[in-house]
Every structure is written in structure tokens, then in C-alpha cells.
Amino acid sequence: MDSDKPLKRPLIIDVKGNSLDDGPGTRSVVFFKGCPLDCYWCQNPESKRVEPELLFDGEKCVGSGECTKACPEEALEPGRPLRVNRDRCTLCFQCVDVCPSTALERVGREMSVEDIMRKVTPYKPFFKNTGGGVTLSGGEPTLFMDFTSRLLKRLREEGIHTLVETCGLFNFESFTEKIPPHANLIYMDMKIVNHEEHKRWCGVGNKKIIENFLRLHQMWQKGGVEIKPRTPLIPGITDTDEKIRALVRFYKGHGIRRAALMKNNPTWLNKFEKIGVKTDIAKESPMREFYDQKRFEHIRKMVEDEGIEVLES
Ligand code: SF4
Ligand code: SF4
Structure with a gap:
């Protein structure tokens, strides 16, 4: 029987098995819907809003016309591919x-803690053999602190390693009470150190995020849960020499000795179109390319030369 009936449930976008990119070992990743930030480069744009969304993938559309007949609002304009009138x-x-080819999909479904447990527990042998576990990602899992806490607790009861990926914008007291007691590892983004630049590119300033990070880092140093800062390298936005120098100064100034750098991955860009969101990222933008390895090595050297160990991912 489900034990989380009174909890405010988030919408879950997906529970994906066999990920090798979201923490140690082979992992299942739970993607929450909703985020307090609005990053220009968000690789999961379908996770920003807490509400459900309609996704349309023109490449999968077989032109059956079933959806046009089923739509009570005449919002689907026939053609190859179909056009969704979002208004x-x-x-x-x-x-x-009625879509026979899953070209039309609902993004975000309510799931209980036990629904998620049923999806991830079959992978337990893989977690055990590879040192993996379950990663809570998004979106932002801490938007639903009680639900996340209960899910983490259930995972740990099953002996499953838990990792929480967070943007760092949360109420510190509530977080420390509900998340670290059940988490093995926390990944927190350190996107841009400058407050105004952070506001410009992520929609909100970063004072609270930095304060939360430093308090959690201090707790880790005193024996608390491990926290790993990560910076996404977005060409021309987060990866300029000036911003990397500021990041290194920040780390050195606070005794942070290891941090991750994540290369920009352009494969997510077509998601904007699928959920009907316009982007002004130019066709010739380097954001549409896989990250330049020479640039990565240059940045790695800048960071390592200052005595900070660079972790990839
Ligand atoms: S914090 Fe993450 S999920 Fe939220 S908008 Fe930024 S990149 Fe997207
Ligand atoms: S296009 Fe929108 S209104 Fe029409 S059937 Fe699909 S979800 Fe409903």
C-alpha cells in the first residue's frame, strides 16, 4: 500500500534506467518537473514548468490524422508534420x-513514492554490481521537499545508494532536515559566480545558492553528506576566461579542492521545438556544437593550475 497519500506529489517526467552519466555506477534517474531557475541553456526545458505539457515530435508523426479527429479544440492543424496551435x-x-506512434506525448505524470520504487527496484542487482543507485534530478527535486525526503528514505531502506542533483535554491533549514539524512551524495550546480550574470542567464540571482553551497560544504567537512559542485560549460556564457577565473577565486577562497566541469551537449536543443517554446539560440551558435576539447583542456588547466582537482561530469 502507498504510504505517501497526504504528500504533495510532483509530476515526474521519466524514470530512466541504465544511465552512466548521472553519478557513480549504473543508475536509475528520476526526473522531477518544475524548477525555480530559468537557465538559458537548460538541457531539460520540458522540466522547467511544474504543470504538465504536450510534446510533439514531428519526426515520429505518421500522419494518421487520428489526433486531429480526437481534439475537441481544433488545436491540431493537419499536415506533414502536424502543427500544434498552442494557443x-x-x-x-x-x-x-489516440496517437499510434507516440509522436504526441504528455510530459509529466503524477507518481507516488511506491510507483517509483516499483520502477527502480528491479535494477538493484545492477546497482550492486556497479556501485550505482538512484539519482533524483529534474527540474528540481527540492521543490517537493517532503516527497523527495520520503522517496530517499524508502530507497535507503532498500539499501539503494542515493544522489540528489540540485540547483541549490532552497530553504536551507528544510533541506538539512529532510534531505541529507537520506542522501549519500549531493551534486550542486555552481553555474556562474557573479550575482548579476547569474540573474541574467538563469533568471534569478545566486546569493542564496552560494550561501547554501558554502553551508553544506562546511557540513561535509565536519562529517556530513558529500557535496560536489559542478559547472556546466556553456560556450560564451559560463565558460569565458573571466568567469572561470572568478569561479577558481571563489573555490580557492573557500577551501574547495575539487569540482566538476560538464561539457555542453547540444543534443537537447530540438526539445524546445517539441514543447512549442521559441529559442533565440542562433543556428551558427557554438552552443549547437559538441564542446570543443581544446577549450576544455584550456579550462581544465586554468583550474588545475590553482590546485583544484577537476572531475569530469
Ligand atoms: S537549474 Fe537545471 S533544470 Fe533548472 S532551469 Fe537551470 S538547467 Fe534547467
Ligand atoms: S491538442 Fe491539446 S486540446 Fe487538442 S487533444 Fe491534444 S491536448 Fe487536447
Whole structure:
């Protein structure tokens, strides 16, 4: 029986098995929907809003016309590919039910803690053999602190290693009470050190994020849960020499000895179109390319020369 009935449940985008990119070993990743930040380069743009969304993948569309007939709002304009009129769409998802090729999908479904447990526990032997476990990602899992806490607790009861990926914008007292007691590892993004630049590119300033990071880092040093800072390298935005120098000064100034750098991965860019969101990232932007290895080595050297160990991912 589910034990989380009174909890405010988040919408879950996906529970993905066999990930090798989201922490140690082979992992299952739970993607939460909703985030307090609005990063220009967000690689999961479908995770920003807490509400459900309609995703349309034109490449999967077989032109059956079933969805057009099913839509009560005449929001689907026939053609190859189909056109979704987002102004008319009321998110009833009747079109999703009749689409024969999963070209139309609902993003975000309510799941209970036990629903998620049923999805991840079959992977336990893989977690055990590879030193893996379950990663809570998003979006932002701490937007739903009680739910996240209960899920982490259940995972640990099953002997599963737990990792929480967070943007760092949360109430510190609530976080420390509910998350670290059940987490083995925390990854926190340190996107841009300058407050105004952070506000410009991520929609909010970073004072609270930095304060939270430093307090958690201090707790780790005193025997608390391990925290790993990570910086996504976004060409021309987070990866300029000036911003990397500021990041290194910040780390050195606070005794942080190891940090991760994550290379920009352009494969997510077509997600914008699929959820009907316009982006002004130019066709010739380096954000549309895989990250330049020479640039990465240059940045790695800048960081390592200052005595900070660089972790990849
Ligand atoms: S914090 Fe992460 S999920 Fe949230 S908007 Fe930024 S990149 Fe996207
Ligand atoms: S979600 Fe509903 S209103 Fe929107 S396109 Fe599909 S059937 Fe039409």
C-alpha cells in the first residue's frame, strides 16, 4: 500500500534506467518537473514548468490524422508534420491517447513514492554490481521537499545508494532536515559566480545558492553528506576566461579542492521545438556544437593550475 497519500506529489517526467552519466555506477534517474531557475541553456526545458505539457515530435508523426479527429479544440492543424496551435490547446491529452506512434506525448505524470520504487527496484542487482543507485534530478527535486525526503528514505531502506542533483535554491533549514539524512551524495550546480550574470542567464540571482553551497560544504567537512559542485560549460556564457577565473577565486577562497566541469551537449536543443517554446539560440551558435576539447583542456588547466582537482561530469 502507498504510504505517501497526504504528500504533495510532483509530476515526474521519466524514470530512466541504465544511465552512466548521472553519478557513480549504473543508475536509475528520476526526473522531477518544475524548477525555480530559468537557465538559458537548460538541457531539460520540458522540466522547467511544474504543470504538465504536450510534446510533439514531428519526426515520429505518421500522419494518421487520428489526433486531429480526437481534439475537441481544433488545436491540431493537419499536415506533414502536424502543427500544434498552442494557443487553442487546453492540455486535455485526448490526442495522446489516440496517437499510434507516440509522436504526441504528455510530459509529466503524477507518481507516488511506491510507483517509483516499483520502477527502480528491479535494477538493484545492477546497482550492486556497479556501485550505482538512484539519482533524483529534474527540474528540481527540492521543490517537493517532503516527497523527495520520503522517496530517499524508502530507497535507503532498500539499501539503494542515493544522489540528489540540485540547483541549490532552497530553504536551507528544510533541506538539512529532510534531505541529507537520506542522501549519500549531493551534486550542486555552481553555474556562474557573479550575482548579476547569474540573474541574467538563469533568471534569478545566486546569493542564496552560494550561501547554501558554502553551508553544506562546511557540513561535509565536519562529517556530513558529500557535496560536489559542478559547472556546466556553456560556450560564451559560463565558460569565458573571466568567469572561470572568478569561479577558481571563489573555490580557492573557500577551501574547495575539487569540482566538476560538464561539457555542453547540444543534443537537447530540438526539445524546445517539441514543447512549442521559441529559442533565440542562433543556428551558427557554438552552443549547437559538441564542446570543443581544446577549450576544455584550456579550462581544465586554468583550474588545475590553482590546485583544484577537476572531475569530469
Ligand atoms: S537549474 Fe537545471 S533544470 Fe533548472 S532551469 Fe537551470 S538547467 Fe534547467
Ligand atoms: S491536448 Fe487536447 S486540446 Fe491539446 S491538442 Fe491534444 S487533444 Fe487538442
